[in-house]
Amino acid sequence: MELKITPKHLVLVLAGWAFALSAAAQWQWIGKDGRKVFSDRPPPADIQDKDILKQPGGRGGRASVAPAVTEVPAPTVTAAKPNVPKISGKDAELEAKKKKLEEEEAAKKKAEEEKVAKAKTANCELAKKGLATFQSGVRVASTNAKGEREIMDDNARAAESKRVQAIVDRDCN
Structure with missing residues (x-):
C-alpha cells in the first residue's frame, strides 16, 4: 500500500503543529500601565521578573526579539456596594493555619x-x-x-x- 500525502493533508498537519506550538509557548506579564499582557514571545527587557506572571517551561533567559503583544484592558473599578464585604487581600483561614x-x-x-x-x-x-x-x-x-x-x-x-x-x-x- 502506498502512502499519498496530499496538499490538504500537509496543510492540516502543519496547522496542527502551529496550533500546538503557539498554545504551549505563552507569556503573561503586567505591563507598565498595569494591564495584563499576553504574548507568545518574552516580555521586553524593562519588565521586571516580579511582574512576569506566566512563562513557558523549560526556557532559560529572555529572548531579544520584540514580542508580539496582545493587551487586555484592566477591569474598571466601580463604587463599592454597602452590602459587599471589603476584601483585604489576606485569607483569614490561611493566616490562622500559618x-x-x-x-x-x-x-x-x-x-x-x-x-x-x-x-x-x-x-x-x-x-x-x-x-x-x-x-x-x-x-x-x-x-x-x-x-x-x-x-x-x-x-x-x-x-x-x-x-x-x-x-x-x-x-x-
Whole structure:
C-alpha cells in the first residue's frame, strides 16, 4: 500500500503543529500601565521578573526579539456596594493555619530545648559525683578490653579526673 500525502493533508498537519506550538509557548506579564499582557514571545527587557506572571517551561533567559503583544484592558473599578464585604487581600483561614503551625513549631523547639537542658543537668550531676570520687583519694577500678578489673594508677586517675572536670565545666554553667 502506498502512502499519498496530499496538499490538504500537509496543510492540516502543519496547522496542527502551529496550533500546538503557539498554545504551549505563552507569556503573561503586567505591563507598565498595569494591564495584563499576553504574548507568545518574552516580555521586553524593562519588565521586571516580579511582574512576569506566566512563562513557558523549560526556557532559560529572555529572548531579544520584540514580542508580539496582545493587551487586555484592566477591569474598571466601580463604587463599592454597602452590602459587599471589603476584601483585604489576606485569607483569614490561611493566616490562622500559618499562625497555628508557627506555634506548634515553637512548642516543639521549646520541648526539645527542655529535653536538652534536663539531659545536661543530669550529666552535670553525674560528672560532679565522678569528680568527687576521683578527688577523694579512694582507689578506683576500671574494666579493660578483656573484661578484667584494673586499679587506676596515678596517671590514669589524673587523666580521667581532667576529662570529668571538662564535662563539669561544660555542663554545669
